[in-house]
Amino acid sequence: MYSVWGFRPFGNNLLDQPFDENVSSANDYRFNPIINQQNIVRQNNTNNLAANAFVEYAITKDLKLRVSGGINTRIVESVSFNDTLTSSGNPKATFNKGVNGSVNYSTVNSWLNENTLTYNKRFNKNNILNVLAGITEQGYHTHSNGLSNSQLPTQATNVSWLSSGSGVPTITSNASLNTLASFLGRANYTFHSDYLLTASFRADGSSKFSPENHWSYFPSGAVAWKFKNVVLKNVEAISEGKLRISYGLTGNNRVSDFPYLTQYGISTVQQGYTFNNVEQSGLIPQTLGNPNLKWETTAQWDLGLDMGFLDNRINLTADVYKKTTKNLLLQANIPTSYGFSSIFKNIGRVQNQGLEISINTVNIRKSDFSWNTSFNIAFNANKVLALTENENSDFAGAPYDNSVANIPAYLFQVGKPLGLMYGPIWDGVYQYSDFDKSPSGAYILKGTIPTNGNVRSTIQPGDIKYKDLNGDGTVNRNDFTIIGRGLPIHTGGITNDFSYKGFDLSVFFQWSYGNDILNANRLVFEGNNLGKTGLNQYASYEDRWTPDNPSNTLFRAGLGAQGPIGNSFSSRVVEDGSYLRLKTISLGYNLPNDLIKKLGIRNLNFYVAAQNLYTWTNYTGNDPEVSIFNSVLSPGVDYSAYPRARTITVGLKASL
């Protein structure tokens, strides 16, 4: 999107030109996006093989053994090729690679073996016992090999030319594996069909931790009571009632395969040295292992209520939960005097609690017309209970560009929720009235007005202005504060299904409320914060401050006008990301049975479905569902994201 918005479609018929001659290409990646798309090759060929089998043997009437196994092999060949008419392969590209390409093969083999024994015993009408015990083992093996080359001859047309390149070929190779073994047991006991008891226990062993910490144990228990038949027997309106309570531990081993070991590597890129004008690759400790690493565990309480009314025409399910995750497997900062900046550690505690309600109603049920509605809403509030040793708060960046990677954009603080946006509060634009005019005609910022971080004497009318929160007369990182929340207060959806004779119609809305979005596009395209030459701007930029248009919304054009912290997300680019979206409409028609029977078809169905049809939102960007980093640590950043596609599907389904 950067290329699309940033390209200036005027002048010498630029739409047909690969690039804008007036733009310095050495640190600017803009290239005609259409020509680039037409010529770039990105191909993924995937072969997937999956096989599963099982045997079951009844040892006695009540005792059953089941052994199952499955394997899955996935081979992906990724090909990329950039000829002279692409942003990477053109002769003016930053790294001057010339025509270039790469091929990479990666293979993932995984397998799973499960052995379970089940014991089902119905002692009498009121006492039923169901016990399961099992052992499972699984393995996951990856390897990949690839090579790339540059400076291919200009007549090269595909990656088969890689061997003709005069660049330095790079070879990549990697392989790893992990295994997981579990012992599990579960017992269900049903008493009088109204009381249900479940207890389970599992022991999980993961190869990702050191031998001393392979295993962890996760018990859980649940009780359910169908109270309808006990206390509400005579209440007609209530057709079902069930109360559930459960508590359990679950584990997480989502780390790399060998985080407990220190890894040394030989790096040929930027990590070696030159002896006697000959480059010598360097051997360096790359990552520091942590032999104390162990399973992350989550303890969860859940209290649930299931109710049915009017013959289950109305169903209500409500759950309140509280879960506390501790020993989170995260890269934790350590004092950099160790020679490493972070290490995988079990750190911190996070609490999530919330309420989830779903209601399904059958509004109309006639022989040839029915209307069902289902509605769900979820509230979740989370809180950081602890961070790594000695840390009370930490920051995460939003590295939409390399140059801003170290600027704090998110705050984590003990006692506060995750995903808090962090930056200065934008206070408009310095106006003429903020300045004293010197006899020589220069504008000098009044002493009572705080600077934006630039040297006072260099600030001019039209420069950006921020709130000086600590009152020290200048705005810098000490004036950063919480400027938005990345996570919503509640989300939900509502679906209405109608069917009339052979037709069925389904309409689905979804919403999110209370979350903000950091719109980095507005930093770049409303003020050009990265200072690129000849970068096209949004139409809104026309309203920037000029001597004739003393706007208070956008600072003037020109170097220095955005101040030294112009790259930070300020409250200017934090926007409300709440939305209501008509997510899906689908309409189907089943041909009448008597008609199609003659054709020897059991079922014939036409349908048309559309997605992302309309969105109600105040967000000015393309898509309020955006989150380019896809991480709970930095939610809701929009920069150069591909817009969400509006998809229309037309189909025909037949069963014979």
Added chain:
Amino acid sequence: MKRIYYYLMLLIIVGSITSCKKFLDTKPLSFAAPEANYATEAQLLQALAGVYDILGYQRSGLYADNFFSKLGATTDEGFYARPSGVPLCATYTFDYTEPIIDQTWQALYVGIERANNLIYYINTPASMDPVERNAILGEAEFMRGYYYFLLVSNYGDVPMRLDPTTITGATTNNVPRVDSKDVYAQILKDMTDAEAKCYPATHFGYSSRVSQTTVEGILARVCLTMAGYPLLDKSKYADALKWATKVQQSGIHSLNPSYSQIFINEAQDIYDIKEAMWEADFNGNDLTTTLETGRLGNTNGISCSNTDTGYSYGFINATKKLYGLYGDGDLRRDWAIADYGYGGNPFGRVNKGTLIYDRNCGKWRRSYELLTPKSKNNTGQNFPILRYADVLLMLAEADNQVNNGPSANAYEAFNEVRRRAYGFDVNTPNDLCDLTPGLSVTQFQDSIQDERARELCFETQRRPDLIRWGIWTQTMSALANQISTDLGANALKYAAIPAANAASSPKFLLYPIPASEMNVNKAATQNPGY
């Protein structure tokens, strides 16, 4: 029959349980156990390259860029020639979150960790030439000492680790700082050890690895630093003199007859071990994937927008004070301070006027680079960390202090530097440039202080020199006044601001302990004022 099934089942379960332990004990497929990485002589050399790599950390750290164009930009020799967008470390408006100060700290400790690993595993190769093993060990020890020297002289008391973290583990986040005196003692120990182990400079014939005389020269620098502020351990002048004299008496080193040729050689990847004793070595033009380039000549060179000539931003300009230090006929002046820029139509050299402040640092000129095509932003130019001229001036300075007045040897060392500067034979006394005889201790010291600016300007020596002489604050304050007077309403008048800032607080004699350390290390105290 039924019984058989039971047995079979039992067998499966028991088999599973016993094999589980083995099943979970996976071994990495694409990296080896630590010792296997240090098992041969060739691997030790790779590890040594990893230790030296920090000198050009990620193409921006230390001598790749930050030392000369950012951290060392603001002195009485030069200034950062931009009104805005200046790194905070160059404007002296930083706090402990300043990213370049932080990156430098991290890079130095990464280097120390690499050196600690190499020292730890030095005896892993079962059979290798003991001299070679010893030399590699010596270089690793020296580099650990050098990185600690850069830490302690810039940050004061610092955490000190002599065992690899890969062995000890990062067990606690509370790592106290160690008293500067103890850090210096360890530096002297490491470097003295190394001095006995390293190869003589003649063994290499190039300046990328540290030789015995380089160790001696840097030991002289460390000792002079210890003798000055803040340690003020005057006994170290004698040691400085001892080490500098060893370099002089080795007979290996001498001055290049041409001052400019030193830097032309560096632009052309030509080694001159006689003068350029130790260089941060950079190589290539980024057309290979190794990216062992730096930015010498690009950020601090003669501003030029033409890539064929050699693109440069010209971030560093000279002060009029530096310009004024040179006498008539001093050939160093117009090389260190470029008297021309680039521009015009047709594109070419444009001579500068009399303003002086608009002149770029001209020591490393990209127009002399031989490797083409030239990369826009990165160069293969080598940075001189230790030159023989520096050793001679250190010898003269230490001698003057030890003998309470300059000896003949001190005069001779000083005058060798001056004769070369004027283009004369270094060994022939010459009234046109030789220093006035019979100077007092103070007069000679003053001459040394000016001569070091003339000879070593822009070589990252000035800030540490001014600090150890105890004159940083007064020098920068006077400079700010001079710039304001010189420039009046000229657009370059902003140059006075960083100088005034630098003089505004004694806290700037040390950098703050950076955020990456302070945020998690609660046992570390912050330097005063930050």
